Amino acid sequence: MKAVIQAGGKGTRISSITGDNIPKPMLEISNYPILYHQIMNLKKSGIKDITIIVGHLGNIIQEYFEDGKKFGVNITYVVEDPNKPLGTAGALYYLKNKIDDDFIFLLADVFIDIDFKKMEYFHYKNDADVTLLTHPNSHPYDSDLVVSDKNNKVLKFDHKTNDRTKYNYHNLVNAGVMIFSKETLNYIQEEKKYSYEKDIIAPLIKNGKVFSYKSSEYAKDMGTPERYIMVQKDYDNGLIELKNLSRKQKCIFIDRDGTINKYVGFLRNESQMELIPGVSTAIKNINNSEYLCIVITNQPIIARGEVTVDQLDEIHKKMEKLLGNDGAYINDLYYCPHHPDRGYEGEVTELKVVCDCRKPSTGLIKKAVEDYNIDLSQSFMIGDSTLDIKLAENSGMKSILLLTGQAGGDGKYDVTPDYICDNLIDAVNVVLNNEKERILKK
Ligand SMILES: [Zn+2]
Structure with a gap:
């Protein structure tokens, strides 16, 4: 299985830490960029073919990782024009002829330590088009929630702007770690802005082919300075790797x-x-x-x-x-x-x-x-x-x-x-x- 990492976003919420000259995925935890930690996690699960989508300040990412050889992996890039951003999924257009198998799709601002072999097994067992790694979090009341049935089939997203005082809900959130089947690329038809949630996952939910893989493993987005500090603390305590389900x-x-x-x-x-x-x-x-x-x-x-x-x-x-x-x-x-x-x-x-x-x-x-x-x-x-x-x-x-x-x-x-x-x-x-x-x- 290959992996595609979406590292093209701008990350304005955390610019107080990164400044305007460092792309968010290059933010460091214990002297290494988040992106480095993600790549090492993929490598540990045997995934060595990685494509990184870069945009704003993408040259810094390319200069650091080059072709990946020095890290024991093989990295290629899709370079977005910073003046024509393609949303969270539009850049997959350039991979249409390059990907011939199901692939991992990761957002670059999520700190992870995941047993991808276990997730892959779940994906194939369910014959899923999309598998979302989901988990409960500490603030479900203001998070977008994943609603699934007892067989883990995703039924819909419950958007955070909905008035949830009126009903009860399970605490289940999309962590930003996904497996897409190669067929999902059929939903990207043009060179334009696409959202993976609205334009790929939402139509596939109707076909009953999107599954929720509920995991207790570490996957935290580092979108704000507070969360960044928390991830560094968890890393120092060794908590992050302990939660990997291979252990x-x-x-x-x-x-x-x-x-x-x-x-x-x-x-x-x-x-x-x-x-x-x-x-x-x-x-x-x-x-x-x-x-x-x-x-x-x-x-x-x-x-x-x-x-x-x-x-x-x-x-x-x-x-x-x-x-x-x-x-x-x-x-x-x-x-x-x-x-x-x-x-x-x-x-x-x-x-x-x-x-x-x-x-x-x-x-x-x-x-x-x-x-x-x-x-x-x-x-x-x-x-x-x-x-x-x-x-x-x-x-x-x-x-x-x-x-x-x-x-x-x-x-x-x-x-x-x-x-x-x-x-x-x-x-x-x-x-x-x-x-x-x-x-x-x-
Ligand atoms: Zn019983």
Whole structure:
């Protein structure tokens, strides 16, 4: 697979750092331009044929990278006339006869460390025309959102100017890292301005060929001085490369009811979804650490026919929206819709089964391990019921019982948690501060 890097933009928002004489992709993180880091990331994934689209001050980029040989890659250039900018995708016109395979398309102002092999696998498995690397971020309320279905098919973009106070939404944003099929080039017919979002992706969404590849890997745009400073900090802490999914990940798994949201027994309506105070701060602390944050929850109300899958989705959108308003996000959520006992009115018979995913069975954890390459021996399960502690035991994780929600009072299993904490924020501090000698209360 080849890669095309769009490095032609002007980057006015960050000119206070770059000045007017350095193109934004040449901004340095630890003495090397962002573009250099991108190229090294591609090389690490075995991608060595790279085309860079340059425009404003493009000569500085060409002089630095030349033909790429000194960096162990092969670089060619498409040079845009700075007086006739072609938008985010117009320059692909010049590649129409040069690209004969699917290719990676990257925006040059995004700092990344991605396992492209994994993304490529997803792209081909779905037979996608476009695969977007997506992720939750800390400010979904003012971001353009990607709306996808349960099979990760992209349904539409939800533009940031829409009034989102009126509805709930998943926290999912396009990171600026894409794979395009060669057929997408058919949408570029003339030498003129094109937008990759409006002119390529939007028409392809209608054909059901655009997919969202949700990743927990590092991909942050450096469009503003604040974000630039944050990326430098993350780089210094080693956080960026740790998040590459070719490496084993550490994860803090958390339960939902009574752990994240106020315990109300069976939560059947999104209006009942209320966060426990302090939860957003706790999850934000996870987001800023090397740990992933994944929710694991039993939702037998689906099998009982009390709530539909769509209604449950609405509840989860509400949760993500509330967390997002506070700058916090979860990397993923897995739920069990099953229940073992048959014979109730209105039940969904096919879900009334003994499954391997209802906590404390480990099916959901196994799925997360597969999706995110998680090392369970370095991971934690946090929850308010003995089911959560038993789950940790069954999957070889450490456990923390919370005194929120049911506070272990469900009494289903006789278990001994590794820690007992007052609330989620306390529990996350235990993990992050590694307070091994914490005394068990209760
Ligand atoms: Zn299940």
